[in-house]
Amino acid sequence: MTDAPAVGAARTGHAVVVGAGMAGLLAAGVLAGHVDRVTVVERDRLPDGAQPRRGVPQGWQVHALLARGLVGLERLFPGFGRDLQGAGAVPVRLPGDVLVLGRAGWIDRRAPGWLSLSASRPLIEATVRRRLLELPGVTVVDGCEVTALRASDDGRGVRGVVVRGDDGPVPIEADLVVDASGRGTRTPTWLAGLGGPVPDRTTVDARITYASRFYRVPDGFAADWRGLILFGDQVDNPRTGYLYPVEGGRWVVGLIGARGVHAATDDAGFTAYARRLRSPVLAEAIAAAEPLSDVHLHRGTSNQRWHYERLRRWPERLVVLGDAACAFDPVYGQGMSSAVVAAELLDASLRARRPRGDLRGLGSRFQRRLARRLAEPWLFAVGEDLRFPGTTGGTAGPLRRTLQWYQDRLEVAATYDPVVTDVYVRALGMLERPTALLRPHLVRAAARSRPSRGDVVPGPVPRG
Incomplete structure (x- = not known):
């Protein structure tokens, strides 16, 4: 102009x-x-x-306010993290404070990872x-x-x-x-x-839907975790569950499905969906918790x-x-x-x-x-959404299939190697560029690993 x-x-x-x-x-x-x-x-x-x-x-x-987002907000508004925590946000370290069930099993929690502040979007x-x-x-x-x-x-x-x-x-x-x-x-x-x-x-659409609900954290609740991320798999069980602490002594619980599978908005349907996740830990946690809201469904994903x-x-x-x-x-x-x-x-x-x-x-x-x-x-x-059968708007070409092949093996290594886990979760938190996943130790670890869908899911690994 x-x-x-x-x-x-x-x-x-x-x-x-x-x-x-x-x-x-x-x-x-x-x-x-x-x-x-x-x-x-x-x-x-x-x-x-x-x-x-x-x-x-x-x-x-x-x-999820990823680590990269919190760093940037602190730079733009100095003291932002202090303000958010003062308003009730809960400090949560990934993976130490969060049980993460990936396709290959439970992520190793010994990695330093990164600290985030968990709060509601509003x-x-x-x-x-x-x-x-x-x-x-x-x-x-x-x-x-x-x-x-x-x-x-x-x-x-x-x-x-x-x-x-x-x-x-x-x-x-x-x-x-x-x-x-x-x-x-x-x-x-x-x-x-x-x-x-x-x-x-x-536009690439895996037809993913969210159903979320707030719960009051039960009095006296004790566990060696603060949050849960239970990923589904793209073939047999496309159900994912999140549980995170937020302000006001609450949990926000999200149940996510793809391929037309989504949680119901009534109490019984929401609870039943939680029981069908790949681990019972989330369903067991909310069984003793008081619901504080209706179930809210979201489809624009x-x-x-x-x-x-x-x-x-x-x-x-x-x-x-x-x-x-x-x-x-x-x-x-x-x-x-x-x-x-x-x-x-x-x-x-x-x-x-x-x-x-x-x-x-x-x-x-x-x-x-x-x-x-x-x-x-x-x-x-x-690349992740294209793993789901029926995703529209694209196909997993040779490059994406190669990246998926490599990522599957890295996820196996991340279940037992804290060095791999640390770089992997830092990349997820946008603190590292994806090229960090090609460091020599990670390439060697991926070469030694074999892909696993994690169908048999034992109990999560302690924090260590």
């Missing part, structure tokens, strides 16, 4: 962020360090505290929102919907948005627009309205990626990130941490443009960098 004020080292200008989910809040936090004013526009009426809301239907489900989001609103120049406008992008006078970029609220449509001028509106993004439609090309989209990086023409001063650009199957817990990565890339892109004092070319370069950075978590999530 050529007819808007420059955004440079003097911190001038106005940025609009569409969406007040995690990706939007983090992007706004970054932008507050580069411009005078940031306006976040959210369609929902936002709650005062940590309450689920309509625009985040997955808010009832189990959420509490994580509310804590980020509170810290964001403490920054100067940041405003969150809720109950309003962005309906269109405003084209610049030369037609080569955007100069703001149109917002519909209680008083009808209102134009808002902006030097930079960030779409973080999630899976329901309208940017492809808006681009078509501006006369530009529409990006291709890749496909992997979805808009290929903005392939467009030859990109509007100036427009950025798309978060689920609006690339949404993952949430079973792998990569969404919030990927939003942190995107915010950091936005910060780096803005810093790189400062010497020139303008934003020309920022959007197209950012979309290409984001696509490259998210290629690794995308490869992992899609």
Whole structure:
């Protein structure tokens, strides 16, 4: 865009962020360090505290703030971990505090792994929102919907948005627009309205469903674990179960199925599903626990990626990130941490443009960098989902089959070798690049291992 004020080292200008989910809040936090004013526009009426809301239907489900996400949040909002823990989040170390049943058996718990803070999605989001609103120049406008992008006078970029609220449509001028509106993004439609090309989209869907419920932790409950992750297998038992402690002395329990298999939403069906997991440990834990909520079902779990990086023409001063650009199957817990990565890339892109004092070319370069950075978590999530028979949108080609072959053997080694386990869980936590899994010790361990589906599951290994 050529007819808007420059955004440079003097911190001038106005940025609009569409969406007040995690990706939007983090992007706004970054932008507050580069411009005078940031306006976040959210369609929902936002709650005062940590309450689920309509625009985040997955808010009832189990959420994993991976180690990479916590590190990034602490960097953006110093003291964030202290604030979240003060609000009730529970420290949990993976794998030491978590029983993880993989396809090959129980993961070795002797590995150092990484520390996370376990909390409900509404509490994580509310804590980020509170810290964001403490920054100067940041405003969150809720109950309003962005309906269109405003084209610049030369037609080569955007100069703001149109917002519909209680008083009808209102134009808002902006030097930079960030779409973080999630899976329901309208940017492809808006681009078509501006006369530009529409990006291709890749969707890989294993038909995974979530059913989650909150329980009160039983009085006097004692175990050498704090959380449970019980993975199913892709052939005989596609049922996965999660149990994690969250604020308020509660457990959040998630039961996950694929291939059309999902937990019922009534009490008896939910309990029966838990009993059919590959280990009884979760069902035994909740048998003595008091349910605190209904069962909430969530189906929008496909992997979805808009290929903005392939467009030859990109509007100036427009950025798309978060689920609006690339949404993952949430079973792998990569969404919030990927939003942190995107915010950091936005910060780096803005810093790189400062010497020139303008934003020309920022959007197209950012979309290409984001696509490259998210290629690794995308490869992992899609590769896992393509193991399920009936997954639509792709096939496991030679590269993915080779990676699956190698990963199957690494998972065997991770049941008895804490060095393998440590690198493996650090890669899952996005603290290590996937190339770390090719270190010599891990390659040798994988070569010695033989794949196992873990059909016979003995008791979990003690912490050691």
